[in-house]
Amino acid sequence: MDFVQVSEEEGDEPIELPAEEDGTLLLSTLQAQFPGSCGLKYRNMDTKAVRGVRSNEGRLFPPSVDSGWGEYIYFCVFPKENKRKSDDNLENSTAKTKRIETRLRCTDLIVLGLPWKTTEDSLREYFESYGEVLMAQIKKDVKSGQSKGFGFVRFGSYDAQMRVLSNRHLIDGRWCEVKVPNSKVMHTHIQVYYVIKLIKIVLQGVGHQVPCKVFVGRCTEDINSDDLREYFSKFGEVTDVFIPRPFRAFSFVTFFDPDVAQSLCGEDHIIKGVSVHVSNAAPKAEQSRSHQGQNYNYSSGNSYGMHSYHPQGNHMTSHPGRSGHHRVTFQGGNFLSWMAQNGGHNANNNVNYGGRKGSNNPNNSGPGGMIKVDNSSCNDQQNGCAPGNAGWSNQSSGSQNSVEKSNFL
DNA sequence: GTTGAGCGTT
Secondary structure, X not given: OOEEEEEOOOOOOOEEEEOOOOXXXXXXXXXXXXXXXXXXXXXXXXXXXXXXXXXXXXXXXXXXXXXXXOOOEEEEEOOOOXXXXXXXXXXXXXXXXXXXXXXXXXXXXXXXXXXXXXXXXXXXXXXXXXXXXXXXXXEEOOOOOOEEEEEEEEEOOHHHHHHHHOOOEEEOOEEEEEEOOHHHHOOOOOOHHHHHHHHHHXXXXXXXXXXXXXXXXXXXXXXXXXXXXXXXXXXXXXXXXXXXXXXXXXXXXXXXXXXXXXXXXXXXXXXXXXXXXXXXXXXXXXXXXXXXXXXXXXXXXXXXXXXXXXXXXXXXXXXXXXXXXXXXXXXXXXXXXXXXXOOOOOOOOOEEOOOOOOOOOOOOOOOXXXXXXXXXXXXXXXXXXXOOOOOOXXXXXXXXXXXXXXXXX
């Protein structure tokens, strides 16, 4: 058997990884020792340049057909983080995973304590001294049109946003407060990445595909289906747009590629000067609480039922099924509310998502790798992690949802 | 016509 010498970084002590019979090295073999890695490179002796190793469908190929991996010491390639050149280029980015992983960018900011007389124009005018203002809006009473005394503003650069957040603001004669809105706290958090992963685990676990449809909130009547289609087409092919009538301030956009849909979830987008919010097209927790099981119709035309309803709230549990596999149950059906209730953390460590460093578990890699759900420490009733509860209602398939090694993205 | 802590959408 051929071994390949690999170190995490150039100059580090290498370890030997076994190659396959055909001479290739499995990416999974590499990732077992170097969680989060996505490829290999090596220093070419002649040119002194670093060369990349060919990679295809989970296999890494030796540089030479004849001499195989040779005596080179290879070092790992990890996904680049925060590679985006500037916040302003966000909308042009086509790298889906980058969109998910890089969340250090502008969000809508709430402006509290505005004078009643302040208009969207004067609000914009005030904040333009800090930088480009992409959106400025005042929340008003729908009937009277009177300002509610607060609004939202969105900047074009993260610098401007930071300056605004660290200053006091005298707007139209009144001291106002500018903050990141409550509902944004979670969305600015990197763990949205893992929420998406969890959604995928569950959906894949029951044999259904990841939803292609997203919910678009905060729409105005001015935004029609053509506007939505045109705007969202830059992220991927839009297969359907649905705007409920009569007007209800939201709509649904369906993409051909579910990954595109998921990559947009949690984001704010400005369409015709209006900040809309994209989120998972899941029904609200209250509406999904049914012993009959709830049908979730996604673009695939498939639907699945969830029951195992617990009146205490929405919880996720993980517990053993037959043949030693683990099953993930989400009680109540709304992941985002569950994450919100848990403050974005998994209280029981029953879902492990270690980074690429400091993880000793070969089944447990960081972003871009695999995620392991384990019930070994899952016995905390208070946090909703109760072993031995009923699981999915997917009785016909009888399948266990093995999520020990689930690949994503 | 008033007011002064909050938090935009299923």
